[in-house]
Amino acid sequence: MIEPIFKNDAIVFGILLLSLGFVFYTENIKTGFWPKFYKIVPGLFMAYFIPALFTTFRVIAPEWETENEVGEMVKNKSQLYYVASRFLLPAALVLMTLSIDLKAIFNLGSKALIMFFTGTVGIIIGGPIAILLISLFSPETVGGADFDAVWRGLSTLAGSWIGGGANQTAMLEIYQYNPSKYGGMVIVDIVVANVWMAILLIGIGKKDKIDKWLKADTSAIEDLKQKVIHFSEKVKRNPSLTDFMIMLAIGFGTVGFGHFCSKYLAEFFANFVASIESQTWRNVFSFLGSSFFWLISVSTIVAIILSYTKAKNYEGAGASKLGSIFIYILVATIGMKMDLNQALENPGLMVIGLVWMTIHALLLIIVAKIIRAPYFFLAVGSQANVGGAASAPIVAQAFHPSLATVGVLLAVFGYAIGTIGAIACTILMELSSTL
Numbered sequence: 327m328i329e330p331i332f333k334n335d336a337i338v339f340g341i342l343l344l345s346l347g348f349v350f351y352t353e354n355i356k357t358g359f360w361p362k363f364y365k366i367v368p369g370l371f372m373a374y375f376i377p378a379l380f381t382t383f384r385v386i387a388p389e390w391e392t393e394n395e396v397g398e399m400v401k402n403k404s405q406l407y408y409v410a411s412r413f414l415l416p417a418a419l420v421l422m423t424l425s426i427d428l429k430a431i432f433n434l435g436s437k438a439l440i441m442f443f444t445g446t447v448g449i450i451i452g453g454p455i456a457i458l459l460i461s462l463f464s465p466e467t468v469g470g471a472d473f474d475a476v477w478r479g480l481s482t483l484a485g486s487w488i489g490g491g492a493n494q495t496a497m498l499e500i501y502q503y504n505p506s507k508y509g510g511m512v513i514v515d516i517v518v519a520n521v522w523m524a525i526l527l528i529g530i531g532k533k534d535k536i537d538k539w540l541k542a543d544t545s546a547i548e549d550l551k552q553k554v555i556h557f558s559e560k561v562k563r564n565p566s567l568t569d570f571m572i573m574l575a576i577g578f579g580t581v582g583f584g585h586f587c588s589k590y591l592a593e594f595f596a597n598f599v600a601s602i603e604s605q606t607w608r609n610v611f612s613f614l615g616s617s618f619f620w621l622i623s624v625s626t627i628v629a630i631i632l633s634y635t636k637a638k639n640y641e642g643a644g645a646s647k648l649g650s651i652f653i654y655i656l657v658a659t660i661g662m663k664m665d666l667n668q669a670l671e672n673p674g675l676m677v678i679g680l681v682w683m684t685i686h687a688l689l690l691i692i693v694a695k696i697i698r699a700p701y702f703f704l705a706v707g708s709q710a711n712v713g714g715a716a717s718a719p720i721v722a723q724a725f726h727p728s729l730a731t732v733g734v735l736l737a738v739f740g741y742a743i744g745t746i747g748a749i750a751c752t753i754l755m756e757l758s759s760t761l
Contacts, residue, residue, distance in 0.1 A: 330387035335406055338386045342406070342658040345376040368531035370724050371524060373654050377661035378520075388663045407659040411716050412618070414652035416584055416625035417577035419719060421649030422730045423629035424576070425557055425641035430550040431732060437699045441707030442736050444693040446747050448686035449487045449711060453480055454754035456681040458761065460674070467674035468759055476675075477759045478503040479511045481752035483679065486515050487686075488751070489744015490714035490737075492616035496609040496745050501752060510675055513668045518679035519712050520664045522687070523721070526705045530724045533701045542700040547729070554641075554728035561642030569643040576637060577649070580628045581621075588620035610749075613741045622715045626734050646727035653730075657720055686712070702729065710736035 332338055352360045353369040380386045389403040457468045457477065470476045478501040485497035494515075498508065529536060537544055563569075596615030602608045613619055632638070669676055686708065694704045702725050709718040715737040722733030 328384050328387075329390050329392060330381075330384045332386050333390070333402065335404055338404060338662075339406060341380065341386060342377055342655070342662065345380075346373055346654055346658055349373050349376070364531075366531065368527055368724070370530065370654075370657060370720075371527040373657045374524060374527065374661035374664075377658045378664035378666065381662050381664060382666040386662060387665075404662070407663060410652075410656040410659040412585075412621065413578070413581055415656050415716060415719070416581045416621055418649035418652035418656070419622070419625055419730060419734055420577045420580045420629040420632070421573060421640075421645040421652075422719075422723060422727045423626065424633055424638045424645050425554055426630065426633045426728060426731050427550065427553050428630060428633065430546075430553055431735075434546045434550065434732070437697060438703050438707065438732060438736065440697060441690065441694060441699050441703040442710055442739065444690055445686060445708045445711040446488055446740075446743065448689040449484060449682075450747055450751040450754070451689075452682040452685035453484055453751045454758035455685050456678050457755055457758040459681055460678050461759070461761075464674060467678065473502050473504045474507065475503075475756075475759065476678075477752065477755040479507060479675075480678070480755055481748060482508070482511050483515055483682070484748035484751040484755075485744055486714075487519065487712045488747040489613060489741050490616075490619075492613040492619060493741065493744030493748060496612040497748050497752070499612075500605075500609045500749070510672050513671060514675050514679040516663060517666075517669050517676065518683050520660070521680075522683050523660075523709065523713055523717055525687075526709065526721055527724065529701060529705065530721070533725070536701040540694050540698060540701065542694070542698050544700045544702070547700055547702055547725070551726045551728060554726070557638075558641050558646075561639045563642050565643035569640065570648070573640050573643065573645050573648055576632065576640070576645075580625050580632075583628065584621045584625040585617075587624045588617040591620040591624070592617040610745045613744060616741070618715070619738070619741050622734065623738055626731065626738070630731075649730075650723065650727055653720055653723055656716070660717065660720075683712075706733050706736060709733065710740050713737075714740060 332341065349369050349372045353364050353372075355361065377386070381388065387404070388407065389401060391399045391401055394400050457480070461468045468476050470478075481497040481501045482494050482503060485493035485495075503511070592615050595611075599608050599611045599615055602611070690704050690708055693699070694701070702722075706718055706722045706729075709721045710733060713721070715734060718733035718737040719730040720733075723730040
């Protein structure tokens with residue numbers, strides 16, 4: 327945790343915005359090198375990757391340690407990701423959901439759910455298969471005894487990759503992995519999940535070729551996109567200052583309401599879950615005590631309600647574009663969390679994580695090919711598991727802003743089944759480690 331060159335969040339925020347400005351500027355150059363470059367690498371990936379490079383070379387950092395006056399090492403942490411995920415993300419979801427056609431989303435059919443559950447199954451079976459494969463070459467990598475057992479630590483990855491942070495914490499409580507070694511699992515979680523997200527973003531730039539190879543029927547997705555585009559054109563107008571202020575009021579007013587509700591809902595359900603006699607069921611429902619879960623849920627519900635009012639007409643003033651700005655800032659802060667050097671810190675565990683994610687990806691590809699599911703369902707179904715509510719909307723809106731809500735709905739569902747799925751995965755991993 328070497329100190330970065332720039333530690334002040336105001337300066338770091340400026341660097342992130344300059345990175346985004348560079349991406350958007352070069353992406354719109356029509357001649358020379360850049361058009362060829364962006365045909366291969368999508369702009370959204372670059373918005374993620376440039377901050378990751380800055381972190382890797384310690385220009386900026388998500389966290390670092392400094393020595394205080396008495397010689398103790400003190401951990402410092404940037405607040406930019408927290409602000410982006412707790413304020414800009416829910417505001418973006420509201421603004422991009424205003425014009426949503428909920429009926430059209432349901433008309434997307436069962437393939438979205440099939441791919442989501444395929445992603446879940448891929449995580450559940452991927453862990454034990456990875457342990458079996460790695461044990462053939464390096465049995466010590468998947469060994470350990472009692473609370474140092476590697477399968478206990480990997481249980482926290484299962485919780486994170488099926489549900490989210492609350493499920494990950496629940497798995498740590500259930501299986502009591504050695505806290506002093508837990509940091510290594512967190513690094514694997516961050517690196518592998520972010521590498522996979524980067525691959526999905528690159529794939530978005532080639533989605534037409536991928537859909538052709540999958541022989542996918544994209545008609546329902548295209549119908550939804552065309553409905554939103556048609557509505558947007560119908561109500562399109564030159565936005566005034568009043569329009570921008572009202573859109574910000576709608577977005578952040580809802581965020582404020584979401585924070586207000588999430589505080590009380592999280593406290594209420596945390597107390598309710600604590601009253602459950604069974605420790606197992608307390609951990610299964612622990613996600614209900616997460617304020618982030620309720621923040622995203624409440625904000626999305628309010629946004630869907632607003633989509634049935636005249637507020638949806640603000641799509642014509644650029645509501646989804648304003649929401650996309652917030653999403654890109656979130657992407658940059660997520661990229662900032664990715665330090666490529668961390669991949670070298672524990673290569674054995676990193677290989678387990680990469681093999682695990684590869685199995686998840688292969689299963690998604692096989693099922694998508696069989697049922698002819700579009701790449702959109704593959705990518706969003708995966709991220710709703712692995713990335714959760716923070717990144718599933720990012721991947722979804724990269725296809726079209728109107729699709730961001732699909733990512734949110736699936737991610738919220740992931741929270742609900744995260745702990746149960748992770749327990750099933752952990753049971754299999756424990757068996758695999760003893761064979």
